[in-house]
Amino acid sequence: MLDSSAPATCPAHAPADHPKIKGEKVGILLANLGTPDDYSYWPMRRYLGEFLSDKRVIDYPAWKWQPLLQLIILTKRPFSSGAAYKSIWNHDKGESPLMTITKQQTEKMAEAMAQRYGDQVMVDFCIRYGNPSTQSKVRAMVEAGCQKILFVPLYPHYAGATSGTANDEFFRALMKETWQPAARTIAPYFDEPAYIEALAR
Structure with missing residues (x-):
């Protein structure tokens, strides 16, 4: 078994000046x-920008997709998505x-x-x-x-x-x-x- 309570030590057979390694x-x-971190405009825009720029999510060529995303979608979508998030937001915990x-x-x-x-x-x-x-x-x-x-x-x-x-x-x-x-x-x-x-x- 691992023994994470053991103090940091040098590996066996390592030189004496080898940095000590924490317990495994x-x-x-x-x-x-x-x-998103919040349902307001800029946190929503950052979140949607990261999500919708992922090639695994949208596999269009960047030259075709990014102008549409940056100039149109991310101008409007954070408002509607933010409103939807606000309606289900855990306001007690702020998340x-x-x-x-x-x-x-x-x-x-x-x-x-x-x-x-x-x-x-x-x-x-x-x-x-x-x-x-x-x-x-x-x-x-x-x-x-x-x-x-x-x-x-x-x-x-x-x-x-x-x-x-x-x-x-x-x-x-x-x-x-x-x-x-x-x-x-x-x-x-x-x-x-x-x-x-x-x-x-």
């Missing part, structure tokens, strides 16, 4: 699609329902992992379009000593515009790490009995 952890990084639910899922997963593995497993979440970003959470896990990361897009079925783009962003984040942890993603789980039972309940 496993990271579980949940990923959801996206949410979208997706953010609230994702935080709750993360907390439940963290509790379950803590019961089994203590502090050897770090559970967190990221948002593909918006905050907290995938890159910031991968960086935090590496800094915390996660030598393995399980990346979990929260979509039961695979689609390029959901799981595919989330995985793309995860791998881009790993590309920016000088030292990369071992990484895995999960397979679609729409037909898992436990998932179906949870939906039925």
Whole structure:
């Protein structure tokens, strides 16, 4: 078993001046699609701009799509989308329902992992379009000593515009790490009995 409570030490057979390495952890990084930081115009525009510029979502050539997106769609759409978000916004917490639910899922997963593995497993979440970003959470896990990361897009079925783009962003984040942890993603789980039972309940 991993022993994350062990103090930072030099690797075996490393020279004496080798930087000390923190105790090994496993990271579980949940990923959801996206949410604006607020339902006002500029946060909505930033969110929609990132989302609708993704080639996995809109696969038109950039020369054709970007002028339409920047000059027409992102001038008008933030108002209508912002109004829709405002109608369902979690005003008590100052966040979208997706953010609230994702935080709750993360907390439940963290509790379950803590019961089994203590502090050897770090559970967190990221948002593909918006905050907290995938890159910031991968960086935090590496800094915390996660030598393995399980990346979990929260979509039961695979689609390029959901799981595919989330995985793309995860791998881009790993590309920016000088030292990369071992990484895995999960397979679609729409037909898992436990998932179906949870939906039925």
